[in-house]
Amino acid sequence: MKAIQVNQVSKKFSQSLKYLMRYVPLDVGRSMLGLKRDAARLRRGEFWAVDDVSFELAPGERMGLIGRNGSGKSTLLKLLNGILLPDRGTIHIRGRVGALIEVGAGFHPLLTGRENIYINGAILGIKQAEIRRRFDEIVAFADIGDFLDSPVKFYSSGMYVRLGFAVAVHAEPDILLIDEVLAVGDFSFQKKCFDRLDAIAGRGTTIILVSHSMAAVQRLCPQALLLERGKTVFHGPTSEATAKYYESLLPSYEAKIDSRIVHRVPGSMVVLLTGLDLLDAEARPVQRVTSGDPLRFVLRLQVQDQALKQLPRVAIRILDAQTEELLANIQTPLQIIQEIRPDRDLTLVCDLPSLNLAPGIYQVEIKIGGDGEDLHEIALLKQPLEVNWSGYVVDNMSYKGRIFLPGEWRIGNGST
Amino acid sequence: MSTSETMSDLEERIYTPDQGRGRPFGIWQDMFAEALRSRELAWRLFVRDFSARYKQSALGILWALLIPLIGSATFVFLNSTGVLNIGDVGVPYAVYALLSLTLWQIFSNGLIVCSNAIVAGGNMIVKINFPKETLVVAAMGQVLFELFVRLGLVVVVMIATQTPFEWTILLFPVALLPLLLFTVGLGFLLSLLNVIFRDVANVVTLAATFLMFLTPVVYPPPESGLLATVMSLNPLSGLITAPRDLLLRGYLSDPASFLWSAALAVILFFAAWRVFHLVEYKMAEAV
Numbered sequence: 001m002k003a004i005q006v007n008q009v010s011k012k013f014s015q016s017l018k019y020l021m022r023y024v025p026l027d028v029g030r031s032m033l034g035l036k037r038d039a040a041r042l043r044r045g046e047f048w049a050v051d052d053v054s055f056e057l058a059p060g061e062r063m064g065l066i067g068r069n070g071s072g073k074s075t076l077l078k079l080l081n082g083i084l085l086p087d088r089g090t091i092h093i094r095g096r097v098g099a100l101i102e103v104g105a106g107f108h109p110l111l112t113g114r115e116n117i118y119i120n121g122a123i124l125g126i127k128q129a130e131i132r133r134r135f136d137e138i139v140a141f142a143d144i145g146d147f148l149d150s151p152v153k154f155y156s157s158g159m160y161v162r163l164g165f166a167v168a169v170h171a172e173p174d175i176l177l178i179d180e181v182l183a184v185g186d187f188s189f190q191k192k193c194f195d196r197l198d199a200i201a202g203r204g205t206t207i208i209l210v211s212h213s214m215a216a217v218q219r220l221c222p223q224a225l226l227l228e229r230g231k232t233v234f235h236g237p238t239s240e241a242t243a244k245y246y247e248s249l250l251p252s253y254e255a256k257i258d259s260r261i262v263h264r265v266p267g268s269m270v271v272l273l274t275g276l277d278l279l280d281a282e283a284r285p286v287q288r289v290t291s292g293d294p295l296r297f298v299l300r301l302q303v304q305d306q307a308l309k310q311l312p313r314v315a316i317r318i319l320d321a322q323t324e325e326l327l328a329n330i331q332t333p334l335q336i337i338q339e340i341r342p343d344r345d346l347t348l349v350c351d352l353p354s355l356n357l358a359p360g361i362y363q364v365e366i367k368i369g370g371d372g373e374d375l376h377e378i379a380l381l382k383q384p385l386e387v388n389w390s391g392y393v394v395d396n397m398s399y400k401g402r403i404f405l406p407g408e409w410r411i412g413n414g415s416t
Numbered sequence: 417m418s419t420s421e422t423m424s425d426l427e428e429r430i431y432t433p434d435q436g437r438g439r440p441f442g443i444w445q446d447m448f449a450e451a452l453r454s455r456e457l458a459w460r461l462f463v464r465d466f467s468a469r470y471k472q473s474a475l476g477i478l479w480a481l482l483i484p485l486i487g488s489a490t491f492v493f494l495n496s497t498g499v500l501n502i503g504d505v506g507v508p509y510a511v512y513a514l515l516s517l518t519l520w521q522i523f524s525n526g527l528i529v530c531s532n533a534i535v536a537g538g539n540m541i542v543k544i545n546f547p548k549e550t551l552v553v554a555a556m557g558q559v560l561f562e563l564f565v566r567l568g569l570v571v572v573v574m575i576a577t578q579t580p581f582e583w584t585i586l587l588f589p590v591a592l593l594p595l596l597l598f599t600v601g602l603g604f605l606l607s608l609l610n611v612i613f614r615d616v617a618n619v620v621t622l623a624a625t626f627l628m629f630l631t632p633v634v635y636p637p638p639e640s641g642l643l644a645t646v647m648s649l650n651p652l653s654g655l656i657t658a659p660r661d662l663l664l665r666g667y668l669s670d671p672a673s674f675l676w677s678a679a680l681a682v683i684l685f686f687a688a689w690r691v692f693h694l695v696e697y698k699m700a701e702a703v
Contacts, residue, residue: 013701014701020612020701020702021612021613024612024698024701024702025612027698028608028695028698031434031694031695032691032694032695040433078542078700079431081544081545082429082431082545083541083542083543083544083545083700084697084700084701085431085432085433085697086431086432086433087433088433089432089433090430090431090432091429091430091431091432092428092429092430093428093429093430093431094426094427094428094429095426095427096426096427097429097545099543099544099545101542101543101544102543105539105540105543105544106539106540106543106544108464108465108468110467110468110471110472111464111467111468111471115463115464115467118460119460119461119463119464122456122457122459122460122461123457123460123461123540123544123546124544125457125546127456128456128460151471174426
């Protein structure tokens with residue numbers, strides 16, 4: 001007997017409000033007249049958000065649901081929860097479902113934590129008697145201290161998440177659906193959540209975890225399902241799924257340099273970014289580089305407004321491709337900016353003697369303008385950058401840490 | 417196997433594209449079972465909205481008294497200065513106006529809050545699976561609470577003006593029921609429509625004001641003329657006149673009108689509930 005059976009499930013959405021306003025009344029009318037909804041076909045302006053997905057989970061199994069933004073993970077989770085109905089296929093769910101699509105959905109900001117525990121419990125379908133019985137446990141887990149009787153609008157975001165999570169996991173569901181909620185909260189709380197999830201999984205709760213954090217998926221789920229544009233790309237061991245996920249990140253960046261990348265001041269287009277090259281030591285263009293290798297950025301700009309006296313600041317930014325966390329911001333020194341005579345065509349070169357990034361997928365951004373120029377349109381070019389281990393690509397993902405420091409190891413002789 | 421034994425005890429849900437189609441009686445069963453299950457949730461949502469509503473308000477619950485008081489004071493003023501000539505209503509006009517506005521506000525406020533209920537709960541709808549009827553019912557709860565406060569006020573004013581109490585006051589709650597069903601029924605339909613066309617909320621507010629003058633609320637129905645015809649066809653006339661008659665007159669002035677209006681209200685309520693139940697799954701996509 002399976003806890004979850006998903007059989008060739010598809011779900012379509014409208015691309016715009018225009019189609020939504022047309023199709024929803026139509027569908028509703030049809031289902032009221034007892035006609036089939038004609039759901040299996042796509043009409044104009046619709047797309048498959050989830051497309052022909054099938055899988056099964058036995059009680060106690062844990063599965064990660066991964067994929068890029070818009071790949072259909074959250075939609076699939078909502079289908080499993082019954083918030084949305086499939087347009088094709090069937091879903092069988094056995095047991096009580098607890099869903100954490102968003103922590104604290106249904107919290108009322110003006111009400112106290114205490115009041116919201118009861119309300120949220122009721123919304124999640126927990127009996128009041130059960131909440132009363134587990135109240136102290138929930139409060140202890142949420143660790144909100146004196147704030148229990150303050151309105152939740154005075155809570156920090158961490159406290160808010162902790163309280164929401166605490167209520168949901170204490171519902172003791174047979175099936176728990178979690179959407180990315182563990183990304184919030186500090187380290188110690190995340191650890192607490194994972195320990196809690198381990199514990200309830202050990203009691204036979206089936207868990208599906210949607211996350212962009214491969215570490216979280218690897219930590220909790222032996223298997224994972226990778227979605228791309230609503231379709232199952234891979235379903236199997238988590239390590240393989242995450243490797244495929246990282247691969248899928250790369251080709252999505254189709255960095256095209258076009259005339260739209262401009263820095264504007266109100267009313268006039270000032271600077272155009274016309275080219276970006278990443279060059280290796282032999283001055284060959286690269287998209288994959290090796291940790292510790294030199295890297296040269298070549299930026300080509302075009303000044304459109306000849307009245308421009310000084311070039312705006314130009315920065316090369318390096319971000320984590322998944323979290324978009326800014327890791328480095330390499331700015332043009334003021335001295336260079338002052339020296340440049342804004343001419344029609346400009347080339348800026350930036351040399352990194354050693355790219356000290358740990359292996360992984362990054363995003364390079366070229367930003368023209370910015371700080372203190374709120375009214376200006378900022379030119380931004382994004383391009384992916386894959387950093388590999390020197391020589392071999394194998395164990396990229398198991399690298400711990402964000403930066404690469406070329407340590408040289410040797411065996412000491414006692415004095416040094 | 418022990419796992420499969422325990423598994424078979426668990427509730428099983430099946431989600432398919434055509435949920436609930438082709439089971440005309442099964443749906444009613446589902447609906448009643450769900451209504452029974454979600455009493456607690458509706459109550460909690462009511463308490464939530466109720467306590468939140470008066471929390472950041474200096475006058476708090478007093479608002480429930482102030483609004484009908486000022487409303488009826490306006491009509492009493494217009495009547496006593498002769499701007500509006502209403503004629504004899506059999507009881508002090510202050511009592512008549514206050515009670516009438518209290519009854520009318522069940523419908524007008526009820527319709528406004530119900531039609532907004534789903535959109536207001538949109539954030540929950542897209543993230544949690546729960547019976548959406550509870551949002552409408554909880555919204556109506558606010559209106560019921562105000563009703564109780566205002567009826568208390570009516571009684572106080574009746575005592576102050578020495579208006580006699582008839583024994584038929586005991587039937588008053590029963591006579592009120594069709595008005596409530598009519599309001600919630602219409603509220604169900606409008607709340608759905610409001611999800612797709614947000615114009616509905618504005619239209620309802622406007623229409624409620626306009627409808628009040630096509631219903632014998634602050635004055636008794638005229639004997640003849642166009643307005644008399646409109647009022648005789650307006651189901652709200654019967655639904656509002658009957659409880660008022662029972663409280664102030666001691667008899668029903670037009671039992672036939674009440675009966676057909678009440679029957680219409682009951683039919684509307686169940687039909688609207690069913691429609692709501694059938695299409696609520698679509699709401700998470702549109703809200």
